[in-house]
Amino acid sequence: MQATAIAQPNIALIKYWGKCDLGRNLPAVGSISVTLKDLYTEVSVTLSSDRLQDQLLVNGSENLPMLARISACLDSVVGENRARALIESSSNFPIAAGLASSASAFAATTVAAASAANLNLGTDELARLAGLASGSAARSLYDGFVELQNTAETISVKSIRDTESWPLQVVVAITEVGPKATGSTEAMEISRATSPFYDSWIDQQEQDLDVARLAISQQDFGSLAAIAEHNCLKMHSVMWASRPSMMYWNSATMRCMQAVRQLQEDGHRVFFTIDAGPQVKAVCVSEDVDAVAEALANTDGVREVMTSGLGHAARLVNPS
Numbered sequence: 001m002q003a004t005a006i007a008q009p010n011i012a013l014i015k016y017w018g019k020c021d022l023g024r025n026l027p028a029v030g031s032i033s034v035t036l037k038d039l040y041t042e043v044s045v046t047l048s049s050d051r052l053q054d055q056l057l058v059n060g061s062e063n064l065p066m067l068a069r070i071s072a073c074l075d076s077v078v079g080e081n082r083a084r085a086l087i088e089s090s091s092n093f094p095i096a097a098g099l100a101s102s103a104s105a106f107a108a109t110t111v112a113a114a115s116a117a118n119l120n121l122g123t124d125e126l127a128r129l130a131g132l133a134s135g136s137a138a139r140s141l142y143d144g145f146v147e148l149q150n151t152a153e154t155i156s157v158k159s160i161r162d163t164e165s166w167p168l169q170v171v172v173a174i175t176e177v178g179p180k181a182t183g184s185t186e187a188m189e190i191s192r193a194t195s196p197f198y199d200s201w202i203d204q205q206e207q208d209l210d211v212a213r214l215a216i217s218q219q220d221f222g223s224l225a226a227i228a229e230h231n232c233l234k235m236h237s238v239m240w241a242s243r244p245s246m247m248y249w250n251s252a253t254m255r256c257m258q259a260v261r262q263l264q265e266d267g268h269r270v271f272f273t274i275d276a277g278p279q280v281k282a283v284c285v286s287e288d289v290d291a292v293a294e295a296l297a298n299t300d301g302v303r304e305v306m307t308s309g310l311g312h313a314a315r316l317v318n319p320s
Contacts, residue, residue, distance in 0.1 A: 001047035001083065003115035007107035007314035009093070010035045010139045010146060011170060011281050013228040013273060014212045015235045017201065018188050020150070025132050028192075029205040030150045032160070032212050033139045034283070036170060037311030041091040041104035045074070045112040051084035058089045073106055073133040077113040077121075085113075093172075093306060102184075106133040107140035107314040115316055123313070127157045130314075143312040145216050147209070161216050163310040169289040173280040173296040174304040175252035184276045187239065187246050194243040201238045221285060225271035228283070232273045239276075248277050252301025256280035259299045263292060 010033040018028035054074070056067045070087055089105055110130040114121045121129075123141055131138035138157045139146045145161040182190075191198050208231045215223035239246040253274065260272045260282055270284035270292050284292045289307060297305045 001116045003112045004042060004044040004317040005108040005111035005314060006040050006042045006317050007104040007140045008036045008040050008311040009101060009104040010136060011273060012275065014208050014231050016135060017235045017238060018192050018198065025135055026155065027135045027150045028202055030209050031148045032209060033146050035140060035143050035146060035311050036308040038308035039093045039306065041089060041101065041108050043105065043108035043112050044088045045109065045116045046086045047083040047116050049083045054085050056087045069133060070109060073109050074113050076132050077110055077129050078117045102134040103136040103140045106130050106137035111314045111316060128154060131155050141314050144310055160213065163312065166219050167286055167309060169284050169286055170308050171282040171284065171289060171292045171296055172306040173256045173302045175250055175301055176278040177303065180248060180277050182246055187276060191238050191242045195238045195241045197238045197241050201234060221269050228273050229271050250278045252299065253278045253280055255299050255301060256296055259295045263295055268292065
């Protein structure tokens with residue numbers, strides 16, 4: 001009873017921030033993301049009746065802080081009376097640092113657990129189960145440009161454009177490698193309870209989704225760039241105005257944003273987006289990727305630059 005799955009992180013262009021139902025982990029708003037190709041998390045799940053408890057190894061080391069969430073994910077997929085599991089996870093990018101590592105980890109865990117338990121679950125059901133563990137994980141069950149539509153009862157996820165028809169590139173500037181001080185779920189609840197901008201954020205999201213969806217359908221890079229940056233900065237404004245204020249950026253984050261602004265002035269087609277962390281993701285057209293990567297690599301405070309195309313959905317490795 002063992003299976004291995006791989007999943008890519010996804011980068012939200014139209015963000016979600018906040019929960020409408022914390023118990024069921026339902027996002028308060030819809031979102032649109034791109035699934036990456038060259039960043040990944042691989043998870044192996046081994047179910048054994050001989051085991052007395054679950055064990056989680058992340059990049060070869062035992063990870064007790066994350067074990068409870070992983071065990072709850074397995075309970076949701078396999079059932080609470082399941083055999084205990086050894087879960088082995090490895091990623092080729094920094095985890096818990098604003099790079100959607102939880103999305104790829106829980107997407108891969110869900111797919112691997114279902115296979116290890118010999119469950120024949122469709123993609124929609126796998127996405128729902130992954131979303132119970134991490135709201136953004138549901139999007140990693142799909143490839144290319146992905147929309148998560150939110151309702152009061154459940155989530156609905158679908159690909160709205162494939163990876164080949166608009167092959168954008170994402171350049172990730174790593175400005176800090178440690179875990180963030182405040183996890184996203186806790187931060188979202190603080191914002192919901194204290195930020196004076198939170199209600200406006202919720203009210204304006206549908207308009208942002210409409211603009212982004214149309215831009216993607218028409219391959220209108222300029223319109224997508226404008227709405228993605230606007231949506232990103234609104235989300236962080238909600239965080240900054242919370243009590244206590246949540247500031248995930250560092251000085252290198254700001255310098256990267258300035259570097260992207262300079263690239264735009266020089267005629268390159270690129271825009272930035274930033275999740276709940278200090279890393280900057282620069283989305284660009286293929287012909288500008290080298291210039292964008294070079295500019296960010298030469299930005300003071302950037303530790304590493306990673307480049308990725310758009311990728312595919314979470315999937316089994318060497319399925320039988």
